[in-house]
Amino acid sequence: MTSALQLAVAAGEVATSEKVVFFILAPIALIGAIGMVASRNAVHSALWLVLTMLCLGVFYIVQAGPFIGMTQIIVYTGAIMMLFLFVLMLVGRDASDAVIETLRGQQTAAIILGVGFAGLLGTGLLRVVSKLTVTGLDEANAKGNVQGLASLLFTKYVFAFEIASALLITAAVGAMLLAHVEKRKEDKISQPEMMRARFAPGNYPGPKPGPGVFATSDSVATPAKLPDGTPAQRSISPILPTRELTAAEVADKHTEGR
Amino acid sequence: MILAQDPTLEDFGHDPWWLVLIKVVAVFVFLVVMTLFAIWYERRVVARMQVRPGPNRNGPFGLLQSLADGLKLAFKEDIMPKLADKAVFFIAPVISTVCAFTAFAIMPFGPMVSIFGTKTPLQLTDIPVAVLLVLACSGMGVYGVVLAGWASGSTYPLLGGLRSSAQMISYEVAMGLSIVAVFMTAGTMSTSGIVAAQAGGTKVHFLGLDLTAPSWYALLLLPSFVIYFVSAVGETNRAPFDLPEAESELVGGFHTEYSSLKFALFFLAEYINMVTVSALCTTLFLGGWRAPWPISLWDGANSGWWPLLWFTIKVLLLLFVFVWLRGTLPRLRYDQFMRFGWKVLIPANLIWILALSGIKTLQNSNTSRTQTLLWLGGALVVLMAVALLWPSKKETTPLTLAEQVEQRPAGSFPLPPLDLVVPVNPRAKRIAADRSAAGTDNDQPVGSGAKEA
Incomplete structure (x- = not known):
């Protein structure tokens, strides 16, 4: 074709x-x-x-x-x-375009x-x-289309080509500089360090208890109970408002069978 | 019947309209059937790897399972999310599918054949830049995924879409670079030309020696082949690189909100892409439709309709590797995956292309043997100097276990004693007795290991 x-x-x-x-x-x-x-x-x-x-x-x-x-x-x-x-x-x-023109007359200026x-x-x-x-085309494509383009780019227009590529690289590096947040090597937390911190004293490595475990209410605001019956504060999300619990909710759940 | 073997670019574009129609329909049917087959194939192979039977109810060997699934999918309710961008949400799967089908137009299935008395190549069409068409189609196909993620109007699809755009752009760079070596060696970008270039072992005149290079580019250009295959897995979003649809993190990724036929289109596009990259791999690196060695001794192997069979077998073998990877490897972490693409695949590829073009320049120029050796020696010296001057990692002797335990701060998580001998489970004897009484198998009873310890 x-x-x-x-x-x-x-x-x-x-x-x-x-x-x-x-x-x-x-x-x-x-x-x-x-x-x-x-x-x-x-x-x-x-x-x-x-x-x-x-x-x-x-x-x-x-x-x-x-x-x-x-x-x-x-x-x-x-x-x-x-x-x-x-x-x-x-x-x-x-995000959509703002309908209000912030710069007066910019649309007209842009059109002109x-x-x-x-x-x-x-x-x-x-x-x-x-x-x-x-x-x-016969003369231009004498050695083939791609080869002809390549020989033009790398002989006659090599300067323009290199300048264009330098411009693009500058733009790319500039964008990277703007977007890149430099982190010092000491600030980076590596995976082994995270693991060590997880098992360090003062941190419980297991998952947090879910709310309402061993309690009589299924509300997320009801704290789970530890084995000794005290409420586990870690089981409630900190953003939840504290709630007064009714006596029935505080009471222990039957776990020993009736 | 023996016809002219290799189609050249001049053989294309002379087909009557009915032949073009037949070829288009044949390619379409080939792709749809391959998709239905590949789904069944994948499920069966993965099942076999996991020691279970897999789908085996519908049709012989469960072959009709994917057909039944496809029909069910078509009759499901089509849900349009309230927050979706209606037009883009609708176009996205269409873009994916159209690009997937278009890319297959330039795949060479075989040599010149005779269809109803018309001599024609067994290939829909070929253009001087055919391989670039596949790259362009896969580049456009990314839009389907990204737009689907954006248009769904919810968080998980958006994250999946962004991930896939980054992933596919990065891996397309690696893929395009790995194909460059093939272009340089074959001297053409048309697929039929590349298959013809792999026809016989080329004579290489190098260092005054006459060597016969292997005919398949998979052997001749091994680094390119490896990089191509790795990036093809990344490009098609397949495990272990299926981060855009990582179920454990993103629910379904970009197609979370899709259902019914629109989802089916994505599914179809993914499998067609898999077939396409496999077929392109066959064409570029594995000799295309030509028969492999022991079969190629038979004269008729590379003429008539037989090559269609070799081509399909090669594609199926590559598809098997895809499934094998999925059944074997866990998913990569996203940052490691991107680092692998940009810091390993692309630099390695660039160095390999540089080396290859150096070798080609040496071959083509009229340098004497000593000059060639000098060039090679110079390159080697530079390489060794870089290797010598490369900063080495500080070697630290790892602490022994006892020392590590010693260094733990007070109040650390309790450790079991290091010289613990696991006591014998008092129930072990009873369990063993129960097992042998049930007569299940000859497995070692539970706890016998502990006894030996």
Whole structure:
């Protein structure tokens, strides 16, 4: 299928199948982009973004760039997953956009800037593309698609490539520094130390008694009784309010049989 | 009938529409049947490992058990939690299942065959970057799990979903890196090409010697194979790496709130993923559909429909390893599991790729034998220097038991005497007599060990 497409593209015509794919997916990609900006829920935004990125990946594949299309899907699914996690960690699960505008006029400013940026990008691309001499896929893919990309990345564009990777690493290290809480080695409690502390004098290593054991009430506020009949304070949760017990509740339960 | 053996990329994309339809339906049916079979297989194998019979009521050998379970699941009540995000809650299992099925489109089942007079490869389709399609699908499949956890609107699923996203991203990195070595050796990313590259032992010209490398990449690229398999277990959320659905901590993990068909879809996706990683492992490392050695001596083994059988057998053997792991190993702790992925699997993989590319560069360049030896010797010297200069752990002599007891603070938990001799159970004789009277078995009676002590 790809080779047939490559032939069609080399001949300088747009295949019908490519047109069909474009006219189905382009609106979907646009809907995804608009949905990302418009949706109130941050997680829904991230999901709309996934949709747009998937459509872009398919476009690359249709335009005889299977490697870059697949890479787009693999890389951006991971990236948006990160975005998803950030959303969850920073704003919580149920956070939605505030309806009140905190900065006055920011929406208008954002729209103007966005349209301006799109115009800049579009005209810039147009100027570059119009002066481009097209060599055709056959020449570009002479040594294979992936090999051609690799040789360009590691020869002509190696500087840009390295700078981009340095930027990303800086960002990753910066994020780590912000999120990382430094702990001194002495402050870390290792598993053997926890075990020793558990069996140290003054700590009872077994589980706490459940409330109401050997008592006549099944309320969680009724303390369990120790074998000598005294109430076990460890059996009640500290957040429970103390409750006056009735005489029947305090009385010992029949355990010796009638 | 002998046809051209190995399909190449040019052989794909010429099928008539009805043949494509047949292949799509065949792949779908293969996966669903494999799922039903794998559930039964897993339950039977685990049962055998635990010395019990396992499902044996429905159909011969209990084979129809999973079909009955699936039907029951479909007729259960479908519950939508009140706090759920309705649309996402509904899409999540669909994403999981669709990605699981899509990934199988590029699996090569066999060589060129003739179907109703049309010569066609026994594979739905192949693209120059076929293996990346599997990675992309598994990357998208994570969304199903994460979104299910998020959309359920309760705590345990959310924790399960977060865990699985971290886990699958980490293990996908390790998995992708382990495949790199295969790409480098085979020189292609199409699955049919990789199977063809493992056809015969390649002649390696190294250090002036002509060696025949083993044809299966599992042997040639052993570190990659091991890392791939470990990360595949992590990627499919299977025991011992099934932390997203750890029952003891998270109830059911991401699918706690799911029921009926939606749950069935998750179940299906998990088993299909297991089949997919096994099939990919077969394709990348175990020679694909080609017959293993003693069978490959027979001329007809690698032509016609026979390879479908070899392929299925290899996949089933790998599935057995999955079940075996589940029946044997306890679940890992989450932090240990992540540390294992990032600090062991990925660095080991990077070093291995570096070494492999070094060897390949030496092979391809026209260096003389002495130069090659010098390079290898240099690498070895650097390795030894690092090993020598690596800071060693402080050696501490462990205290004896008596010393440890001595060091315990006053008021510690009481210890039994260290030289305790277990007294003979006075009832031991009676119990032993009861047992032998019942005639159960020849086991040693209770307390006889104590008597000897």
